Amino acid sequence: MWILRDALFIGVLQASPLILAAMGFTLIYYLNGFINFAYAEGITYGAYFAALFNISFGLNYYFSIVPAALLTGAVSVGTYLFVFRPAIQRGMKPTELIILSVGVSFILRYGLILMVGAENVYLREPPIDFFNVLGVGATTIQVIALILVFAFAFNLYWLVYHTGFGEKVRGLADNEELAEVCGINPHRVSVGVWFLGGCAAGLAGVFQGVFAQVHPLMGWNLVLITVMASIIGGVGSVRGALIASVAAGIVTALITLVTKPLYAEAFLLLAFILILYRRDMKAA
Amino acid sequence: MDYLIFSLSVLLVYVGLAQMLHIQFGLLGIPNFGVVGFWGLGMYAMAVFQVQLDLSFIDGLALTMVLMIGVSALFAKAISRMEGQAILCATIAFGAIVALLVVTEKWITMGVVGLGTVRYPVRLGDSGELLYFAFLLSLVVLTQVFIARLHQAPAGRLLTAIRDNEELAASLGKDTSRVKFIWFTITATLMGLLGALSAPLNQFLTPNMLVASVTFAVWIALVLGGKESSLGAILGVFLTFGLFDILIETYLPVSPELAVVVPNAKLFIYGLVLVGVLLYMPSGVMRKNSPLEGQALRALRDSGQRMSAPARGIASNLPGLDDLRAGLHRFVTGTPSGRPDTKTSKPSDDDDDAASKPNAAPREETS
Numbered sequence: 001m002w003i004l005r006d007a008l009f010i011g012v013l014q015a016s017p018l019i020l021a022a023m024g025f026t027l028i029y030y031l032n033g034f035i036n037f038a039y040a041e042g043i044t045y046g047a048y049f050a051a052l053f054n055i056s057f058g059l060n061y062y063f064s065i066v067p068a069a070l071l072t073g074a075v076s077v078g079t080y081l082f083v084f085r086p087a088i089q090r091g092m093k094p095t096e097l098i099i100l101s102v103g104v105s106f107i108l109r110y111g112l113i114l115m116v117g118a119e120n121v122y123l124r125e126p127p128i129d130f131f132n133v134l135g136v137g138a139t140t141i142q143v144i145a146l147i148l149v150f151a152f153a154f155n156l157y158w159l160v161y162h163t164g165f166g167e168k169v170r171g172l173a174d175n176e177e178l179a180e181v182c183g184i185n186p187h188r189v190s191v192g193v194w195f196l197g198g199c200a201a202g203l204a205g206v207f208q209g210v211f212a213q214v215h216p217l218m219g220w221n222l223v224l225i226t227v228m229a230s231i232i233g234g235v236g237s238v239r240g241a242l243i244a245s246v247a248a249g250i251v252t253a254l255i256t257l258v259t260k261p262l263y264a265e266a267f268l269l270l271a272f273i274l275i276l277y278r279r280d281m282k283a284a
Numbered sequence: 285m286d287y288l289i290f291s292l293s294v295l296l297v298y299v300g301l302a303q304m305l306h307i308q309f310g311l312l313g314i315p316n317f318g319v320v321g322f323w324g325l326g327m328y329a330m331a332v333f334q335v336q337l338d339l340s341f342i343d344g345l346a347l348t349m350v351l352m353i354g355v356s357a358l359f360a361k362a363i364s365r366m367e368g369q370a371i372l373c374a375t376i377a378f379g380a381i382v383a384l385l386v387v388t389e390k391w392i393t394m395g396v397v398g399l400g401t402v403r404y405p406v407r408l409g410d411s412g413e414l415l416y417f418a419f420l421l422s423l424v425v426l427t428q429v430f431i432a433r434l435h436q437a438p439a440g441r442l443l444t445a446i447r448d449n450e451e452l453a454a455s456l457g458k459d460t461s462r463v464k465f466i467w468f469t470i471t472a473t474l475m476g477l478l479g480a481l482s483a484p485l486n487q488f489l490t491p492n493m494l495v496a497s498v499t500f501a502v503w504i505a506l507v508l509g510g511k512e513s514s515l516g517a518i519l520g521v522f523l524t525f526g527l528f529d530i531l532i533e534t535y536l537p538v539s540p541e542l543a544v545v546v547p548n549a550k551l552f553i554y555g556l557v558l559v560g561v562l563l564y565m566p567s568g569v570m571r572k573n574s575p576l577e578g579q580a581l582r583a584l585r586d587s588g589q590r591m592s593a594p595a596r597g598i599a600s601n602l603p604g605l606d607d608l609r610a611g612l613h614r615f616v617t618g619t620p621s622g623r624p625d626t627k628t629s630k631p632s633d634d635d636d637d638a639a640s641k642p643n644a645a646p647r648e649e650t651s
Contacts, residue, residue, distance in 0.1 A: 034369070083559060086563060087563060095369070100559060103554075103559040106558065110552035224376065224377060231373065263384075266388070270377075273378065276366060277366070
């Protein structure tokens with residue numbers, strides 16, 4: 001029984017980067033209808049921006065969170081404006097857009113390596129307090145990350161389902177022509193969504209970076225599970241992405257407690273293939 | 285010289301992978317993002333059979349092929365009814381799973397320690413590598429001949445028909461899932477064969493050979509060369525792997541400081557090339573010019589009588605288009621098609637009036 005209880009706690013505590021990444025990813029996927037692998041680099045860039053403020057400028061870790069997220073949002077908007085929007089306007093099909101996103105991902109990732117090198121970077125953590133929650137240890141960062149994640153998730157949920165902006169997003173995702181006829185500016189809404197998605201990726205990177213280390217492949221390592229969580233959770237569903245990510249986190253923790261952590265990843269990916277097969281067979 | 289032969293052999297392996305991807309994606313429209321999975325599985329299986337079980341080259345190859353057919357068929361079965369983006373996710377996940385299992389299953393793959401040494405099939409001294417290169421070259425040339433013929437054959441047109449509009453192909457009575465299953469099984473197995481054949485080239489295998497960049501290198505080559513052209517795979521690999529890995533990394537005199545940067549700069553430029561090609565030159569360097577399809581379409585438009593003899597032959601080979609053409613003709617002129625070499629439309633000449641009436645059910649039974 002203790003294994004289950006520990007897996008539950010560890011899974012939830014460590015799932016925060018995945019929750020954030022999946023929520024941001026699902027919005028962009030929902031609006032534009034293609035799997036954006038360049039999203040991985042949003043996670044990486046978030047962590048590196050945090051490292052820039054945290055290490056180069058000597059800022060406290062907590063103060064570097066917000067500017068890192070905003071800058072990542074800007075990078076995400078940049079990829080949309082300079083690459084994906086022209087491509088979508090040329091009528092590119094989803095599969096081609098995905099290949100395109102791999103190209104963008106290569107440019108961002110290896111551009112970053114050319115600029116800062118491929119060595120691991122370690123964020124300077126603020127002093128860590130351990131405390132006991134029902135017999136399971138947790139650190140302040142984990143708890144703060146989780147609180148921030150749920151605050152972000154709540155805001156995102158509210159934004160998508162209870163504001164005019166969210167209505168416009170859903171309208172555009174449903175039927176673009178109809179939405180335009182109704183006077184929705186698709187350009188402005190898309191920029192907003194790509195900015196939000198980028199911010200979520202950046203936050204995910206900031207937390208992933210402090211949980212482990214910052215390196216150029218960290219985003220790529222997380223992106224497959226992110227895609228999985230948002231597809232299984234239902235594309236466009238913020239709540240679904242949240243639930244699926246927490247479930248993935250718990251499964252990972254459980255398998256890690258029993259055997260090797262790599263088996264957890266292999267198991268999740270295998271489960272992903274089987275779910276795609278069972279769903280007959282639409283990704284969206 | 286030895287190193288050049290090694291590089292060229294690796295280049296041939298990439299050409300082979302790009303050729304298989306050309307069939308999968310360029311012709312059939314299956315976005316296989318798990319190239320590294322099939323290639324890596326074949327390579328590691330070969331190495332495990334040779335090093336751990338001490339089998340000969342031929343036995344190892346045979347067992348690897350059996351394994352690859354099984355895995356490929358299972359996987360093809362799973363994806364044959366999936367939609368594009370789901371296939372993409374499934375294949376990329378497959379590639380990642382293979383790489384993970386190679387690390388975890390230390391008892392057969394030696395994990396991150398690495399597995400070696402895989403031997404060449406025959407011990408021929410210095411000329412052995414050259415012979416092996418010639419063997420790979422002949423395989424690639426054979427595949428190229430096959431692909432060139434496939435482009436002209438009804439089977440190839442069936443593949444592109446499924447790529448362009450699967451529902452239409454299915455409505456013309458083609459079992460599209462089955463076609464996808466068969467072709468994906470064959471091409472994925474051959475990717476495994478290429479992996480098995482590159483095991484002796486690499487000799488010593490480590491898990492970091494199985495990174496997703498292998499998949500994307502093949503993709504970039506194919507997209508750059510022209511995914512729908514029969515020569516695109518070859519041209520693309522020469523323009524990417526040949527130019528960067530062989531010419532620049534091996535033969536261009538670069539300072540040691542710069543040499544560290546080159547591999548990353550290469551992948552950065554690959555990304556730029558991929559984005560540039562997709563945005564400004566979507567069909568790649570080798571544009572697909574298809575006189576055949578143009579002729580067939582013209583034949584379709586002009587209909588029976590004024591069709592040139594070769595065009596008639598092509599139109600009669602096009603799966604489904606034949607029926608469509610006859611139907612179109614009947615619709616426009618109100619008479620059945622007067623093509624001399626048609627066997628099926630002859631009996632219907634008598635009940636032409638019945639056919640043009642809305643209720644033409646009995647005609648199905650008489651003919």
